[in-house]
Amino acid sequence: MLKIGRALNVKKINYDNNIYNIAYIIIVFKAFYAYSDLIEPIRMQLVLNACSLMFALIMAYKMLFLQKYSEKKAIIFLLIGLLTLYTDRKTYMFMMLPNFFLIAATQEVDIKKTIRRMYRISTAIIGLHVIAYPVIYFFNRSSLHFAKRGVSENDKVRHQFLLSHPNIFSMLLLWTILGYIYVNYKKLDRKKIVGLWFIYVFFYMFTYSNSGLIILSAITMLLLLKKTLGNMVDGIVLFLARYLYSILGVFFIGMMVGFPKTQGISRVIWLAIDKFFTGRLKYGAYAYHVSGFTLFGKHIYFGPKELWEGFWVEGFACDNAYMWIAVSYGLFYFVLIAYLFWKYSKRAEFEEQIIFIAYALYTSMELYVTYMYFCFAVILVGKYLWEDYGKNRIVYRRKKANTMG
Incomplete structure (x- = not known):
């Protein structure tokens, strides 16, 4: 009887894990299906829509029928879920609701095993594209897409390895x-x-994507310091994990708002920082000029080419996610993520804190951080959301199963 009880507990844990992982794999498949130039000739919107629907239904099933909540947590999750749905409707994006599911549906989920499965799948798919790329490059180069950094003939050609854009591949x-x-x-x-x-540096010589190189170099330095100095770096890493997202967010949002007010030396400094971020800040400031802040999300409309603050602006790519979240997705999400990192970093393991730091840095350079199924830092918080109720049921059930055995 005891063995039966133990087997049932383990089976329940495995079932919940599998349901979550199936949904996760579907959203990752959808992303690669959308990104891959190999798929482009046969890509259908119907497939993308079907993946989105299946993902949402599976995650809704897990949250409604497989998870248990306190009254307080049920109300909080319901409100945040409805807010993410509202945001996606206002921005015409299927973005915040999937992110909500990936974080909130983590009860009974071993996140480390999930991330192991995801990075292996990503490695296989990236590897397939990397292997196919030189073959197509030499035998059918005219079918490939390239990007260039700059506008002159001598500027660098950026290779994207059949994945939509060099920055997509690098992300x-x-x-x-x-x-x-x-x-x-x-x-x-x-x-x-x-x-x-060095693996990243090798591909950097083809993509010239600075953001990833900067982030991975910073993380590499922290890891080497940890291996050299041991626990002496833990305090610094914990501080950065808890506060870096908030500090950078306030800094960049302040720069966005303050740009039109700068003059003289302050404008020179502002533009120098903007140059380091390859013009990302200027576009964020322009987006704020056009649209202002939003709390829960809105769609931004841009007019024709305009001379603004001495610069011609026509269309834009606001890759600084702190700025874009503030003007498009909503300040609520910046505050929420900052709160989650602040609250749960103290409970997090060192390797999780490192990922939080990477996410905070990457948010200042790429909007791709909103694709949380790849940029998974905020998902790691999920396992700590359930410690306040049920004492993290994965650990609790396993301990109970072991005791019964």
Whole structure:
């Protein structure tokens, strides 16, 4: 009888994990289906819509029928879920609701195993594109898409390895490497850490995507310091994990609002910082000029080419996610993520804190952080959401099962 009870508990844990992982795989498949130039000739919107629907239904099933809540937590999750749905309707994006599901549906889920599965899938798909790319490059180059950094003939050609854009490829590669670091942290030595960095550097010579190189270099430095100095770096890492997202968010939102008021030396400094971020801040400031802040989300409309603050602006790509969240998705989400990092970083393991830091830095450079199924830092908070109710049922049930055995 005791063995039967133990088997049932383990079966329940495995079932919940599998349901979550199926939904996760579907949303990852959808993303690669949308990104891949290999799929482009046969890509259908129907498939993308079907993936979105299946993901939402599976996650809704898990949250409604497989999870248990206190009254307080049920009300909070219901309100946040409705807010994310409202935001997606206002912005015409299917973005915040999937992110909500990925974080809130983590009860009974072993997140480390999920991330292990995801980085392996990503590695396989990225590997397929990397292998196919030189073949197509030499035999059918005219079918490939390239990007260029700059406008002159001598500017660098950026390769995207059949994945929509060089920055898309670099984002996928960066967060696949970070997934490997997170899952295998305890097995990492200095050679492996440096080796992962060199893998990224090799592809950087083709993509010239600075954001990922900067983030991975910073994380590599922290990991090497940890291996060298041991616990002496823990305090610094904890501080950064808790506060870096908030500090950078306030800084960049302040720069966005203050740009039209700068003059003289302050404008020179502002533009120098903007140049380091390859013009991202200027576009964010323009978006604020056009639209202002939003609390829960709105669609932004841009007019024709305009001379603004001495610069011609026509269309834009506001890659600083702190700024874009403030003017498009809503300040609520900035405050919520900042709160989650602040509250749960103290409970997080060192490798999780490292991922929080990477996410905070990457948010200042790429809007891709809103694709949380790849940029998974906020999902890691999920396992701590359930410690306040049920004492993290994965651990609780396993302990109970072991006791019964």
